[in-house]
Amino acid sequence: MTAPVRILIVGGGYVGMYVALRLQRKLRRGEARITVVNIDSYMTYQPFLPEAAAGNVEARHVVVPLRRVLHKCEILNGWVAGVDPVARTADLCLHEGPGRTLEYDILVFAPGSISRTLPIPGLAGSGIGFKSVEEAIHLRDHVLGQLDLAESTTDRAVRAKALSFVFVGAGYAGVEALAELEDMARDVCRYYPTVDPGDMRWLLVEASDRILPEVGPEMGRWTLEQLRGRGIDVRLGTRLNSAVDGHIVLDDGTEFDADTLVWTAGVKPNPLVHVSGLPLDEKSRVKASADLVVEGFPDVFTAGDCAAVPDLTKPGEMCAPNAQNAVRQARTLADNVVATLRGRVRRPYRHAYAGSVATLGLHKGVAQIYGRKIRGLPAWFMHRTYHLSRVPTVNKKVRVLTDWTLGLFFKREIVSLGAISDPRQEFELAIRTESRVPSSR
Numbered sequence: 001m002t003a004p005v006r007i008l009i010v011g012g013g014y015v016g017m018y019v020a021l022r023l024q025r026k027l028r029r030g031e032a033r034i035t036v037v038n039i040d041s042y043m044t045y046q047p048f049l050p051e052a053a054a055g056n057v058e059a060r061h062v063v064v065p066l067r068r069v070l071h072k073c074e075i076l077n078g079w080v081a082g083v084d085p086v087a088r089t090a091d092l093c094l095h096e097g098p099g100r101t102l103e104y105d106i107l108v109f110a111p112g113s114i115s116r117t118l119p120i121p122g123l124a125g126s127g128i129g130f131k132s133v134e135e136a137i138h139l140r141d142h143v144l145g146q147l148d149l150a151e152s153t154t155d156r157a158v159r160a161k162a163l164s165f166v167f168v169g170a171g172y173a174g175v176e177a178l179a180e181l182e183d184m185a186r187d188v189c190r191y192y193p194t195v196d197p198g199d200m201r202w203l204l205v206e207a208s209d210r211i212l213p214e215v216g217p218e219m220g221r222w223t224l225e226q227l228r229g230r231g232i233d234v235r236l237g238t239r240l241n242s243a244v245d246g247h248i249v250l251d252d253g254t255e256f257d258a259d260t261l262v263w264t265a266g267v268k269p270n271p272l273v274h275v276s277g278l279p280l281d282e283k284s285r286v287k288a289s290a291d292l293v294v295e296g297f298p299d300v301f302t303a304g305d306c307a308a309v310p311d312l313t314k315p316g317e318m319c320a321p322n323a324q325n326a327v328r329q330a331r332t333l334a335d336n337v338v339a340t341l342r343g344r345v346r347r348p349y350r351h352a353y354a355g356s357v358a359t360l361g362l363h364k365g366v367a368q369i370y371g372r373k374i375r376g377l378p379a380w381f382m383h384r385t386y387h388l389s390r391v392p393t394v395n396k397k398v399r400v401l402t403d404w405t406l407g408l409f410f411k412r413e414i415v416s417l418g419a420i421s422d423p424r425q426e427f428e429l430a431i432r433t434e435s436r437v438p439s440s441r
């Protein structure tokens with residue numbers, strides 16, 4: 001009897017999880033052993049992060065526990081620190097204790113992307129990204145915490161800084177995150193008698209001359225008008241020069257203090273690509289052919305944000321890094337792994353961009369689907385129905401739908417659980433006071 005083929009999947013995000021799901025369904029018992037390595041124990045449905053940040057969806061409902069859905073796979077939580085595609089090994093580091101070397105016969109390389117940052121003074125100390133559920137939870141608590149602070153302080157400078165929110169980068173992550181959070185903050189202002197929505201400063205800084213390119217120029221302009229109509233200050237053709245200690249300096253000369261700086265200026269391939277031994281293009285993406293095989297390594301497959309996959313619908317261009325491509329590539333990739341194992345012909349990935357839907361806050365949205373331009377409530381409804389149909393597992397669909405339904409009847413939660421990032425604070429206080437106060441015994 002031949003030993004099962006060892007399939008190693010690096011990354012349990014869109015590509016990794018969907019590939020594993022399809023492989024565990026398609027492969028025969030004993031045909032292969034699938035191992036998925038992911039930093040966290042869950043996959044994040046990123047398009048729902050803005051709604052999670054705004055409290056319209058419970059944060060735990062936008063993540064999928066890998067162990068529950070990938071019951072025929074081995075799940076390892078840790079991170080791959082390097083790959084040797086010649087020796088067919090990957091180095092696994094664990095969150096604690098010694099790591100180990102994993103051997104494979106077939107590698108699926110899908111560690112995705114990270115935020116693309118610039119060496120701007122103060123950015124590392126003051127900024128936060130918007131790619132993970134932890135960041136979304138933090139931002140929600142942080143914005144509510146700033147409103148609490150503004151209501152409680154009598155210091156004008158502290159108040160102005162607390163009520164200033166700066167977002168850099170106007171792709172869908174930046175626009176959706178800002179629009180949803182502003183909508184939430186405006187909505188909850190009624191519980192803060194001294195904070196008028198007009199007291200808040202929401203600023204979106206974009207280096208190019210347009211926003212939301214994903215929905216096309218016309219709908220991008222419409223979105224710009226909508227945001228400006230809500231009092232959001234959108235600066236096009238503008239860059240952040242520095243943000244030292246929260247002091248924001250733009251290249252148009254504007255200067256002010258802000259306690260909130262969200263960096264959403266695009267993504268770049270995960271740095272793991274540089275220690276993967278795989279061929280990279282000029283944008284550091286792993287070079288793949290249309291059948292999602294890495295150039296020069298017939299036993300390594302790749303897809304998603306870290307990969308340069310030719311877009312067969314636009315000769316000469318590469319597929320854009322988005323969920324639309326990631327999910328569909330995952331399907332083709334899994335089928336090609338099965339084809340390779342069974343000696344069949346692999347098929348190329350081909351998908352024409354369908355367009356995009358974006359949420360701009362409760363009952364507000366924008367979309368361009370197959371050339372059809374949709375605005376306002378219908379676009380928002382479309383955003384919700386589309387993503388509800390896409391979020392993995394029936395369990396999560398029901399939970400998200402329940403959150404939305406409850407949101408129709410009850411007001412949203414306005415509690416900032418800021419201490420969640422430092423839960424030992426209270427206990428440490430107890431220890432400190434205990435050592436100062438003489439024992440009563």
Ligand SMILES: Cc1cc2nc3c(=O)[nH]c(=O)nc-3n(C[C@H](O)[C@H](O)[C@H](O)COP(=O)(O)OP(=O)(O)OC[C@H]3O[C@@H](n4cnc5c(N)ncnc54)[C@H](O)[C@@H]3O)c2cc1C
Binds near residue numbers: 079322324325
């Ligand atoms: C806020 C936001 C909203 C978005 N909205 C949309 C949208 O509306 N429509 C759309 O099409 N796209 C959207 N996207 C983009 C979409 O989510 C990504 O294109 C998609 O997630 C890419 O899939 P991926 O599998 O390549 O990467 P990911 O889904 O990011 O998965 C990568 C996985 O690899 C893991 N990993 C990283 N390094 C290692 C390592 N060294 N070892 C082990 N594991 C590792 C990560 O933890 C992660 O789980 C959005 C993105 C964001 C941030």
